[in-house]
Structure formats: C-alpha cells, structure tokens
Amino acid sequence: MKKRLYILVEGEDDVRFFGRVMKPLFLPRYDSVEILPYASIKRVKVNNFLKSLSDMRNDYIFVADIDAERSVKDKKQLLYHWYSNITGSSIVVVIMEIESWYYAGLPDESLQKLGLPSLPFTDDLTKEGFNALIPPSFDSRIDFMFEILKSFSPVTAARHNQSFKFFFDRYHLEDPAALPPGPP
Numbered sequence: 001m002k003k004r005l006y007i008l009v010e011g012e013d014d015v016r017f018f019g020r021v022m023k024p025l026f027l028p029r030y031d032s033v034e035i036l037p038y039a040s041i042k043r044v045k046v047n048n049f050l051k052s053l054s055d056m057r058n059d060y061i062f063v064a065d066i067d068a069e070r071s072v073k074d075k076k077q078l079l080y081h082w083y084s085n086i087t088g089s090s091i092v093v094v095i096m097e098i099e100s101w102y103y104a105g106l107p108d109e110s111l112q113k114l115g116l117p118s119l120p121f122t123d124d125l126t127k128e129g130f131n132a133l134i135p136p137s138f139d140s141r142i143d144f145m146f147e148i149l150k151s152f153s154p155v156t157a158a159r160h161n162q163s164f165k166f167f168f169d170r171y172h173l174e175d176p177a178a179l180p181p182g183p184p
Contacts, residue, residue, distance in 0.1 A: 003030060003031060003057070003058055003059065004030060004031060004032050004033075004034065004058045004059070005026055005029070005030040005032070005033045005034070005058070005059045005060065005061070006033075006034050006035075006036060006053055006058060006059070006060040006061075007022065007023075007026075007033065007034070007035045007036070007060070007061045007063065008036050008037075008038045008046070008060060008061070008062045008063065009035060009036070009037055009038070009063045009098075010037065010038065010039040010063070010064060010065060010098070011037050011039050011040075012037060013098050013099070013102075013145065014035075014037065014063060014098045015035050015037050016142075016145060016146075016149065017098055017101060017102060017145075017149070018035045018063070019035050020149045020152070021105070021149065021152055021154065022173075023035060025154070025171075025173045025174070026171070026173075030059070043082050043083065046083060047082075047083045047084060047085050047086075048085070050062075050083055050085040050086055050087075051085040054085065054087070059090075060090050061090055061092055061171075062079070062083075062086060062090050062091050062092070063092050063093075063094060064079060064091065064092075064093055064094065065093070065094045065096070065097045065098065066093050066094065066095050066096060066097075066163075067097075072093045072095075075093045076088060076091055076093070079091060092163075092166075092167050092170070093163060094163050094164075095123050095161075095162065095163040096123060096124055096125055096126050097125070097126055097127050097130075099125060099126070099127050099129075099130035099131075100122040100123060100124075100125040100126075100130070100161055100163075100164075101122075101157060101161055101163075101164045102130070102145055102148050102149075102152070103119065103122045103125055103130060103133070103148070103160075104119075104122040104156070104157040104158075104159075104160035104161035104164055105148065105152040105153050105154060105156050105157035105160075105164075106148055106151065106152070106153075106156065107151055107153045107156050109151075110148075110151040114135055114147070115135055116133060116135070117133070119160065120160065121160055121161065121162070122160050122161045123161055123162050123163065154168060154173065
C-alpha cells in the first residue's frame with residue numbers, strides 16, 4: 001500500500017530543486033509527494049505538523065542546510081531543540097547549501113556550454129560562491145537555476161557532492177536516465 005511523502009525544505013530554491021529533481025524519483029513509491037517550505041512558518045506550527053504526519057503514519061523528509069554548524073550532528077541537535085516532534089532518521093542535512101547540490105549535478109557538457117568551471121567537489125560551495133559563478137548571460141539567479149535543472153544529472157551530483165550522495169543512497173534512488181530502456 002502506497003502512502004504520502006512530505007519533503008519539508010527551507011525555501012523556494014529548495015522547492016524548485018526537490019520538485020524538479022527528487023519528486024519524480026519518489027513518485028513510483030508514493031500516492032503523492034508534497035514539497036513544503038518551512039522556513040517562513042512559525043516553529044510551533046511546523047512542530048505540530050510533524051506530529052500530525054507521525055500520527056497519520058505518513059513519511060517525511062526534513063531537509064536543512066548545515067549553515068554555520070560545525071557538523072551534521074550539531075545541526076541535528078539544533079533541529080531537535082527547535083522541533084521536539086522531529087524524528088532523527090527523517091533529517092537530511094545539505095552540505096553546504098542547496099546551491100551546492102544544484103551545481104554538483106551539472107554534466108561536463110553543460111558546464112562547457114555555459115562556460116563554467118568543473119568543480120571536483122561542491123561540498124563547500126556556498127550561496128555566495130554559487131552566485132559568483134552565474135554567467136553574465138543570465139538575467140537572474142533563478143533563470144540560472146532553471147537552466148541547471150534542465151540538464152541536471154543525479155548520478156553526476158552524487159559524484160560531486162557527498163551530502164547529495166548520502167541522500168541519493170539513503171533513499172535508494174535511481175536516475176531514470178541511467179536505467180536501461182524498457183520494452184517497446
């Protein structure tokens with residue numbers, strides 16, 4: 001029996017990323033996949049929502065950037081402090097920020113086409129570092145992010161970012177483009 005999956009993310013950049021990249025990978029396992037930004041919602045409401053998800057036996061993934069915390073363990077401790085109803089096994093910490101996941105998924109041909117440097121690892125890429133890489137041909141950061149999502153490769157991202165690889169492996173995701181073609 002399938003059920004619902006809720007992916008709680010910080011903000012709109014995360015909503016775009018998870019909606020375009022992750023949601024299609026989870027849909028075969030769930031009746032629905034909902035992506036909800038929580039950063040602008042009061043903590044008490046988020047905490048009550050987490051309790052209701054648990055009570056209804058729905059799955060959820062709580063995604064947070066590591067921000068200024070020294071380690072994933074420290075970030076999780078902060079989240080436990082803020083949200084008493086959060087389950088540790090449902091937390092995924094993005095290192096460094098979601099922009100590092102966006103950039104990690106750019107295949108070599110897209111990097112070349114956009115005139116961008118190849119970064120062997122994006123784990124230390126911050127929002128500011130990402131913004132500095134935006135080619136002048138883009139009108140906005142959001143346009144650049146949409147362009148990345150057009151050619152995003154989860155397999156490439158897993159090679160270039162450890163926290164993305166952790167997420168990809170933890171949830172046993174497969175890139176549909178990497179699967180052999182089905183019968184005609």
